[in-house]
Amino acid sequence: MSYERLWRKTRSPGTICDGVDGNRNFDFAWNEIGASSWQCDQTYAGHDPFSEVETQVIRDYTLANKDNIKLFLSIHSYGPLLLYPWGHINDEPENSEELNILGQLFKDAVYAVDGTNYTVGTTANVLYYAAGISVDWARAVAGINLSYTIELPGGGDSGFDPPPTRITPIVLETWEGFKALHGYIQDTFVN
Numbered sequence: 001m002s003y004e005r006l007w008r009k010t011r012s013p014g015t016i017c018d019g020v021d022g023n024r025n026f027d028f029a030w031n032e033i034g035a036s037s038w039q040c041d042q043t044y045a046g047h048d049p050f051s052e053v054e055t056q057v058i059r060d061y062t063l064a065n066k067d068n069i070k071l072f073l074s075i076h077s078y079g080p081l082l083l084y085p086w087g088h089i090n091d092e093p094e095n096s097e098e099l100n101i102l103g104q105l106f107k108d109a110v111y112a113v114d115g116t117n118y119t120v121g122t123t124a125n126v127l128y129y130a131a132g133i134s135v136d137w138a139r140a141v142a143g144i145n146l147s148y149t150i151e152l153p154g155g156g157d158s159g160f161d162p163p164p165t166r167i168t169p170i171v172l173e174t175w176e177g178f179k180a181l182h183g184y185i186q187d188t189f190v191n
Contacts, residue, residue, distance in 0.1 A: 006160055010052045014039045020046040023074065024130065025055040026137035029088040034129030045132050058134065062142050070185045072138035072147040078159045079151025080118045082106055085139045087123035087130035095145050096122075102146060102184050109180035113173035116153055123149065146185075150174070 009019025017040035024035040027049030031037055035045040050056050062069065084099040086092070093099065103120035110116050123130050135147040153170055155162030162170060 006158055008042050009044065010054055012052060016040055017044075020044055020052050022052055022054050023076070023134055024132040025049060025052050026059070026132050026134050026141075028132065028137040028140045029086075030132040032088045032131035034087060034124075035131045043130075049132065055134075059137075062138060062144070066142045066144060069142070069144050070146060070189050071181060072135060072142070072144040073181075074134045074147075074149045075152065076149055077152045078154025080110070080116050080153045081126055081149075081151035082118050082120045083123040083126055083135070083149040083151065084120075085122065085136045085147060087133045087136050090122070090124050092122055092125075093139060093145075099146065099148075102181065103148070105180040105184055106148075106177040110173045110177040113176050114169055116173055118177075127151070150177075 007019070008021065010022050011019055020039075021035070021043050024031070024043050024045040030049040031045040034043065036043045038044060046052060050059055062072070082103045084093070084096070084103065100120060103118075107118040107120055110118055119126055123133065123135070133149070135149050138144045138147040152174065153162065153166070154160060155166050
């Protein structure tokens with residue numbers, strides 16, 4: 001499978017090229033560094049923020065429930081990376097210490113399963129600049145302080161297509177990471 005055959009964007013029709021990068025379509029730092037206004041680019045941010053039905057649904061649900069949401073996760077491939085805001089600048093959010101502590105809990109839980117070693121940090125500092133992304137929006141606009149992108153481990157010809165033998169191990173180790181995140185949320189906000 002070649003990278004050109006993998007589809008990254010939404011399926012909305014364009015005038016020249018189809019689709020929008022759904023993770024560049026949120027209205028915080030929209031279409032700044034790390035996003036494109038050219039619709040044929042993989043990181044095309046759309047003609048407007050929330051131009052895509054997929055991002056509208058996430059926005060509407062999140063805003064309607066923001067007082068009850070303590071953790072926002074956006075799952076991608078490939079990594080293994082656990083990223084938190086910000087994607088458009090090198091600065092860290094005010095609660096970066098807590099984000100790092102919780103990130104280390106996730107990292108340690110995943111590592112204990114099969115030795116997969118995640119890197120934890122901001123999107124801009126660990127991966128690359130990316131503006132208009134969901135976790136930055138969740139943190140800045142919806143007010144969800146614990147917001148992460150999980151970049152699952154890669155594999156296969158393009159990195160995005162792990163062989164079938166790796167799918168179950170990735171699911172099992174990620175589940176342990178989810179349990180660590182849940183435990184922190186339970187201890188911090190419920191007990």
